[in-house]
Amino acid sequence: MTWKRKKRNNNKNKNNKNDHNNSNNNSSKNLSGEVKEEQQQQQSRQHIPFDDIVRENEAFVNYYKIQNIISDEAEWNKFLEVIKITLPTSFRITGSRSQAFELRDLMKNEYVPKLNKIQFGDDKRCEAPKPLLWYPDELAWQHSAPRSIIKKEPEFQSFHKWLVSETEIGNISRQEAVSMTPPLFLDVKPDHWVLDMCAAPGSKTTQILEAIHINDTHSNIIPSGIVIANDADAKRSHMLVHQAKRLKSPCLMVTNHDAVQFPGIYVQQDAFGKLKPIQFDRILVDVPCSGDGTLRKNYIIWKNWGIGNAIGLHYTQVKILLRGAQLVKENGRIVYSTCSLNPLENEAVIAEVLRRCRGNLQLVDVSDQLPELKRVPGLTTWKVMNKENRWVDKLEDINPRYRKKYEKSLWPPPNVNELNLERCIRIYPHFQDTGGFFIAILQKTGPITDISDINISNNVDNINNDDDNIISNDINNDINNDINNDQKDDETEKITKTEFNNIEENKNQDDVMMTINKEIDNDEEDKLDKLINKEDEDNNDDNIIINDNIDNGNDNNNDNNDNDDVIPIKRSKVVFKNEPNKRTKIKKEFNQQQPDNDQQDNNDNNDNKDNNQKRIGGEEPFIFLEPENEEIPIIREYYGLSKDFPFNQLLVRSTNEKNKTIYLVSESVKQVLEASDSKRLRVVNTGIRTFTRQEVNNEIKCEYRFNAEGLSTIYPYLIMNNDNDNNDNNDNNNNDDDDNKRVIKFGLEDLKTLLSEPTPLIESFSDNIKEKLNKLDIGCIVIYIEHGKGLDKIILPVWRAAVSLNLLYRKEERKALELRVQGYIQRTTITKDSEIDI
Numbered sequence: 001m002t003w004k005r006k007k008r009n010n011n012k013n014k015n016n017k018n019d020h021n022n023s024n025n026n027s028s029k030n031l032s033g034e035v036k037e038e039q040q041q042q043q044s045r046q047h048i049p050f051d052d053i054v055r056e057n058e059a060f061v062n063y064y065k066i067q068n069i070i071s072d073e074a075e076w077n078k079f080l081e082v083i084k085i086t087l088p089t090s091f092r093i094t095g096s097r098s099q100a101f102e103l104r105d106l107m108k109n110e111y112v113p114k115l116n117k118i119q120f121g122d123d124k125r126c127e128a129p130k131p132l133l134w135y136p137d138e139l140a141w142q143h144s145a146p147r148s149i150i151k152k153e154p155e156f157q158s159f160h161k162w163l164v165s166e167t168e169i170g171n172i173s174r175q176e177a178v179s180m181t182p183p184l185f186l187d188v189k190p191d192h193w194v195l196d197m198c199a200a201p202g203s204k205t206t207q208i209l210e211a212i213h214i215n216d217t218h219s220n221i222i223p224s225g226i227v228i229a230n231d232a233d234a235k236r237s238h239m240l241v242h243q244a245k246r247l248k249s250p251c252l253m254v255t256n257h258d259a260v261q262f263p264g265i266y267v268q269q270d271a272f273g274k275l276k277p278i279q280f281d282r283i284l285v286d287v288p289c290s291g292d293g294t295l296r297k298n299y300i301i302w303k304n305w306g307i308g309n310a311i312g313l314h315y316t317q318v319k320i321l322l323r324g325a326q327l328v329k330e331n332g333r334i335v336y337s338t339c340s341l342n343p344l345e346n347e348a349v350i351a352e353v354l355r356r357c358r359g360n361l362q363l364v365d366v367s368d369q370l371p372e373l374k375r376v377p378g379l380t381t382w383k384v385m386n387k388e389n390r391w392v393d394k395l396e397d398i399n400p401r402y403r404k405k406y407e408k409s410l411w412p413p414p415n416v417n418e419l420n421l422e423r424c425i426r427i428y429p430h431f432q433d434t435g436g437f438f439i440a441i442l443q444k445t446g447p448i449t450d451i452s453d454i455n456i457s458n459n460v461d462n463i464n465n466d467d468d469n470i471i472s473n474d475i476n477n478d479i480n481n482d483i484n485n486d487q488k489d490d491e492t493e494k495i496t497k498t499e500f501n502n503i504e505e506n507k508n509q510d511d512v513m514m515t516i517n518k519e520i521d522n523d524e525e526d527k528l529d530k531l532i533n534k535e536d537e538d539n540n541d542d543n544i545i546i547n548d549n550i551d552n553g554n555d556n557n558n559d560n561n562d563n564d565d566v567i568p569i570k571r572s573k574v575v576f577k578n579e580p581n582k583r584t585k586i587k588k589e590f591n592q593q594q595p596d597n598d599q600q601d602n603n604d605n606n607d608n609k610d611n612n613q614k615r616i617g618g619e620e621p622f623i624f625l626e627p628e629n630e631e632i633p634i635i636r637e638y639y640g641l642s643k644d645f646p647f648n649q650l651l652v653r654s655t656n657e658k659n660k661t662i663y664l665v666s667e668s669v670k671q672v673l674e675a676s677d678s679k680r681l682r683v684v685n686t687g688i689r690t691f692t693r694q695e696v697n698n699e700i701k702c703e704y705r706f707n708a709e710g711l712s713t714i715y716p717y718l719i720m721n722n723d724n725d726n727n728d729n730n731d732n733n734n735n736d737d738d739d740n741k742r743v744i745k746f747g748l749e750d751l752k753t754l755l756s757e758p759t760p761l762i763e764s765f766s767d768n769i770k771e772k773l774n775k776l777d778i779g780c781i782v783i784y785i786e787h788g789k790g791l792d793k794i795i796l797p798v799w800r801a802a803v804s805l806n807l808l809y810r811k812e813e814r815k816a817l818e819l820r821v822q823g824y825i826q827r828t829t830i831t832k833d834s835e836i837d838i
């Protein structure tokens with residue numbers, strides 16, 4: 001899909017169509033399983049421009065025809081027709097509810113009417129984006145215009161610009177429509193403990209976080225729930241951090257484990273110190289799969305499809321779901337999902353896990369939930385094809401040489417009709433113009449204490465003679481540790497030991513799985529590399545540049561310090577047309593009090609490298625600030641933070657005396673981090689940056705500024721009325737009832753001034769604001785804007801220098817804000833000229 005890939009594989013592409021035909025012919029030849037597998041792998045290593053791929057595959061069509069996934073002939077033909085059509089673009093509006101609603105209304109009232117009228121090419125008319133009917137509150141949309149048209153056609157440009165800008169800052173996420181369904185069935189509440197076992201790149205994690213924060217307003221407290229988002233792939237878990245962190249949630253923890261071995265963590269549950277394992281209210285098991293439901297997007301599946309992927313993944317999927325069943329609470333809910341149509345990865349996995357859980361895990365009937373979502377019941381019977389494309393009735397019919405590669409659980413169990421498999425959900429592409437998807441909603445109804453027959457379903461003879469089954473030293477150590485820990489005598493622990501004995505047995509299948517992931521997600525891999533590079537950039541310049549006015553600390557000397565040459569960075573200038581540029585009226589001055597704040601955050605990372613208190617895997621430690629920490633009262637006093645602020649949930653990630661960044665986590669995250677065995681947990685990321693040390697040349701009262709990442713979480717504690725906050729010597733208090741210490745309400749005009757250039761002079765603001773600002777000393781302030789309909793409450797961290805202000809936003813955030821304000825002005829003023837030039 002990318003230029004790089006196309007170019008690199010130019011030669012191979014020439015023969016692409018022939019290759020395709022050969023591959024289909026070969027699929028019918030009676031090759032041995034090994035040779036065929038090798039051939040499939042070779043094919044999958046060939047990189048072909050997606051557009052050149054022929055969207056036909058006889059083996060795929062025959063396989064699903066015989067599986068009878070759709071019995072009605074006309075419907076089957078419709079299915080075959082739709083899977084060849086490129087998938088429409090779909091996206092979700094994310095973030096805080098009030099802001100999401102604002103963006104949704106913008107979409108509905110501004111863009112949809114305009115896009116409806118657009119015509120491109122000779123007689124093609126673009127259909128405007130449509131909300132997905134089954135998605136709550138019209139927060140998910142689908143758009144059938146090809147991406148190439150969205151990017152190229154001038155009419156689309158403002159829509160595209162808006163889409164890109166809001167996507168960059170995380171308010172809009174591109175996501176396959178059907179992939180949005182599992183979190184909806186998970187039914188997450190703000191107090192839930194949720195585990196997302198295979199979470200990268202994080203689109204469903206983001207939805208789960210939104211559900212945790214559903215009640216958030218600007219005046220309530222941090223939810224008591226937690227989301228632990230895990231992925232086995234270290235690189236992908238960093239992508240997950242990037243994606244999920246955009247929600248700025250103190251309730252998120254990202255971990256990096258094989259989900260099969262996700263550690264049981266013990267937290268103190270009562271005053272007597274009795275340890276209890278964490279059990280989750282909700283678990284999402286969105287397993288790695290062959291992904292053939294995504295063939296409308298990942299065209300390579302047309303070329304590479306074979307049964308081997310599903311057979312290879314089945315047992316890994318069983319193990320991951322079983323671990324989920326152990327970790328979920330009684331009465332808790334698990335949602336299992338794949339983007340595969342194959343019953344071997346879907347109903348067969350569910351049937352096997354239900355069998356092993358002996359009635360203590362059951363399928364939930366959700367036929368009354370999301371009624372607009374078209375779906376069909378799960379299959380109650382299916383067939384198994386071997387890797388030589390022969391249908392095989394039972395495991396014993398497989399050639400003994402290759403039998404080890406098959407699980408007995410691939411075949412429907414004898415009691416298949418008692419399992420309620422029809423409660424599973426199958427979504428086919430032609431139902432609502434999406435990809436294909438499978439979802440099963442499960443509830444734990446009793447303790448799951450014995451799954452020791454995990455070997456039974458394998459071919460035991462082969463396993464006993466197989467070197468692959470030797471348990472690795474790491475796992476043995478884990479088991480020994482567990483055995484020595486006699487405090488831990490609960491259900492989870494017993495099961496974990498049993499499970500560990502079986503972890504290695506299908507090692508080769510895991511390898512298949514990782515290969516497949518890479519094939520399926522190669523588009524995402526490209527994105528990942530970009531994102532990681534970007535993350536590095538973000539860390540280096542994290543992410544704000546506090547500009548450049550050299551401020552001599554004397555507001556009265558403004559006129560004497562005009563020195564354009566000192567401006568160290570190239571900046572775009574924002575001009576509201578028809579507005580006098582106030583800068584031209586007042587001579588510039590320069591401000592030494594505005595160093596590069598982001599460099600400080602970066603230093604923090606570097607400092608951590610010297611830290612010898614590292615956790616497993618080299619991550620930095622999480623050190624909660626002691627109650628006697630002397631910096632906290634200064635911050636509290638300076639910003640007028642309410643006494644209700646959870647100071648005990650602040651942590652640093654460095655043992656250096658001078659902390660650069662202070663993070664905030666929720667109480668539940670704190671509980672996990674402080675668990676006695678939390679070191680078993682490989683935490684990749686948690687906590688939101690809340691305060692950042694600001695080093696400036698002049699003396700300032702508080703060395704810490706707000707970090708944009710944590711500001712909306714802190715904000716309620718800044719505006720809470722609190723007797724203890726009264727300060728006898730309160731020079732900073734202004735008399736506005738709305739305002740509190742360093743919080744100032746701005747109107748639209750002053751917001752425009754703030755955005756008109758990087759460091760607008762205080763002189764250029766309205767008299768009211770000027771008066772307020774002049775009462776404040778140099779340091780960080782919070783500006784909020786309430787503009788009712790169309791421009792929701794905006795909360796901004798701003799550096800108040802001696803004579804100017806500086807918005808502490810990353811350039812992407814600033815750009816998105818400018819676009820929002822620009823859009824607001826265009827909607828609310830008649831003159832077209834009132835716009836911001838960026």
Ligand SMILES: C[S@@+](CC[C@H](N)C(=O)[O-])C[C@H]1O[C@@H](n2cnc3c(N)ncnc32)[C@H](O)[C@@H]1O
Pocket residue numbers: 179197198199200201202203204205230231232233236257258259260286287288289320513517
């Ligand atoms: C289908 S993707 C998950 C998509 C994700 N839930 C989302 O919505 O963005 C499957 C993920 O499982 C991860 N994975 C594969 N094997 C795993 C294992 N044994 N344990 C945990 N994660 C695994 C892969 O790295 C991949 O990111």
